[in-house]
Amino acid sequence: MSIDTADRPAVAAPARPVRRLPLHWLGILPFTAFVLLFLILPTMKIVIGAFQTPEGGLTLANVAGLFTPSILAAFWISIKISFASALLGCLIGFAMAAAVVLGGLPRAIRGPLLTFSGVASNFAGVPLAFAFLATLGPVGLVTAFLRSELGLDLRVLGFNILSFWGLTITYLFFQIPLMILIITPALDGLKREWREAASILGATNFQYWRLVAFPILMPSLLGTLALLFANAFGAVATAIALTGSSLNIVPILLFAQIRGDVLGDPHLGYALAFGMIVVTGLANAVYIWLRARSERWLK
Amino acid sequence: MKRLWAWAALIVGLLYFILPLLGMTNFSLKMRRGEYSFDAYAKVFADSRFHETFTYSVWMALLTIVFGIVLVVPTAYWVRLKLPFLRPYVEFITLLPLVIPAIVTVFGYIRLYNTSSWLPLTGSSIGTDVLLMFGYATLSLPYMYRAVDTGLRSIDIKTLTEAAQSLGAGWATIIGRIILPNVTVAVMSGAFVTFAIVLGEFTMAALLNKPAFGPYMQLLGANRAYEPAALAVIAFTITWACLGLMQLISRLQKTPQTPV
16 A cells, blocks of 8 residues: 555656646636626626617617717717816826926925825815815805905806816816826936937937937827826716716716616616727727837836 | 926926815815804714714725735735736736726626626625625725735745745645735735725715715715815825825835845
8 A cells, every 4th residue: 555655656747737737727716706707797798788789689779879969979078078187187297297307306305296196196086076166166265265366256257167177177186196106207217328318419408308308208108198088087976076967978977877777778878888998998008008118118 | 497497397286286185174164154163074073974884985995905805815926826927917907997997897787786687796785785895896906916916026935835835834824824924015005095995986886875985975065065075184184094004104115125
């Protein structure tokens, strides 16, 4: 018996790799199951549902249903708000990050600014809407100050917090910090030697930026623009808390659609959600592709 | 000249961030006519709905954190140890919740796990709680996974595993008593982000009809004037505390590792 077991390893050895393989994969089984059940399948359900009739047959009618004037308008407003807040977020965030990284400001500012950006980029949702209502709303701090001290009535000037610009300005509160967080490492990656080389060759500061720094930063900038766009496009809570359902944007429309499921047409809801996935998916694909490109330079 | 521009950009930018915070704090103190008071806070704290929803969300956050640790730590460890070629794919999957809007995911849940489906989670209160917790776990997955994976990079898991195995440890012992204590700091930072996310989350809880803090804030915002500002101050303080603690912890972790 003991001789038998001593002999066994030699015999069993070739069989081992075969037996080990499934055990390896067992290790990530819980994760795979979780991701499948609560991330992939629900999304697939939506995507497939967008192309199904209530009886289960294939159809393009749901997606075609998106091309009604009111839904197209909602997508268009959503895209405009997301793009405006992403673009402004990129510009302001870039200016602030560049000021701290390259502008010769005390280094002590940098740490707190990045910490604050980490907090503020997560401060989306319902409380953010309250903060802006209390500031730029009809009786908000800034509104009241402008009216009593400078005689400027924002409402007369055409500004309303429950509008395109109101929402855009509110979204900037999480867009700018996200830009700062992402672009600071990229700015750090600009090597001093490049600037020195450019100035030895006689480049002015403007030429250095136009011909060297900017082209290197371009993929990062565009990629972050895409990311910020997707970030704003999926934001629901802030919009609902701020405007109720008065502003016709896609996330609010979808929210109302899901809420009113019993009466409404669930398959139009599928199509709406599918439209959202397509938009954010495209934006993120652009981000991933451009980030891969920018990493070549900024190591 | 350059420095002047830099200061200008920074100050204008900071003004934009400070004004809303100032605005909400100022507004939250103005409930009593003509003077500053903490009346709005008193009102909020006296509201039993505040206690219920806040407690509910804290519980959900803690459960989500525990579930996230149990799910993510062994997975990240296993992938690094045995299936390194899978790492880019797993990482990509963990980033998906940033791509797919939460409202889409929860819509999928409602359709997939409704009362007439094969797994009727939305049929019972506990089932919906579980579903919501899984939803929160997906939302926090990008942060949790990255934190743990970064933490694992700094330790030699191969040697630790072999040492533990040669002393006779099983997988549960290795993960629970060797790996987990070594990545505590990383897990903590993931946990704080999770806590902040879950506490303020609105969409999933609202659509699953759960009495969480986010929907409560939204409801109060629709019906009251001053209390929402007080709530915003409270929520901001909690978010700030969570993420501030996270930053502090990750800085504490970094110092011994990078000597420069």
